[in-house]
Amino acid sequence: MLNDLYQIVDLDELDPMFDEVARFIVQNQQGSTSAVQHRFLIGYNRAGRIMAQIEAAGIIGSVEGSNPREVLIKDMVSLEMLLENYTYCSQSEELLLRRKKNEEIQRQQWIEEQQRLEREQIVYKIKERHRIKQLEKIIRQELIDSGELFGEQPKRPPIPKEVVDAVYTRDGGRCVYCGSIQNIHIDHIIPFSKGGATNVENLQLLCQKCNLEKSNKIG
Ligand SMILES: [Zn+2]
Incomplete structure (x- = not known):
């Protein structure tokens, strides 16, 4: 015992x-x-x-x-020296503890930073996926418009070349919204799916960006 x-x-x-x-x-x-x-x-x-x-x-x-x-x-002198040494040791013990605590705080901050970065990456991925989906929507529509792909329910016939040329000439080869000449294609003003006609009056030139914004508004 x-x-x-x-x-x-x-x-x-x-x-x-x-x-x-x-x-x-x-x-x-x-x-x-x-x-x-x-x-x-x-x-x-x-x-x-x-x-x-x-x-x-x-x-x-x-x-x-x-x-x-x-x-x-x-003797007492030797003892006091020894005791002083012990006090010193317990003080450095305290320092060690404080250092340990600081390390723990730093580790915690590192973990939080990693989680923040990870979240940022996920947000980016989600936004990117959304952007690609929107682009797919437009490109699919373009393919349907050009006759390379048949649309779903109301199968839309390809726009006659002379109609495309007329719209192109009328709009000066530019997006009627922003004037861009990048990624231009033909857009139904009243959507084909909502009964819009495929004629010069109901067609216009839009850039990809403006068409995306328009289709987002229509939904
Ligand atoms: Zn535009």
Whole structure:
């Protein structure tokens, strides 16, 4: 029982009485647990724990049979130096703890940053997918318009070349909304699916961007 106690020594958590008991022992050059108990009015278990700490700190020797423990530190100056060293150690322990805490905070910030980046990537992917879907819609319509692809329900016949030419000439080869000459194609003003005719009056030139905006408004 006693021996078990002596083996569990944590010098990082010194008993608050550690210094005082150590001084008492070195001053009297006597390493007796019961003397410590009586001098400091503490219980047997606590006295045992302090003695174990004092032994682990190298101030007293171990228990050998019924002989009194040897006091290894012979004078107070040596003891004070040793105690100072222990105080120093517990201070650097505190520094270490603070550093550990900072590392933990940094790690947490790193994780949050990673999650933010991951979210950004997902948002980008979703937007990109949406953009491609919209483009597909337009290109499909273009393919249907040009006769390369047959539309769904009301199959739209290809626009006659002379009608396309007339619309192109009338609109000057430019998007009637923004004047762009990029990605120009023919658009039904009243959509074909809503009964709009395929004639010069109901057709106009639109760029891809303006057509996208128009089809988004119509839905
Ligand atoms: Zn345009």
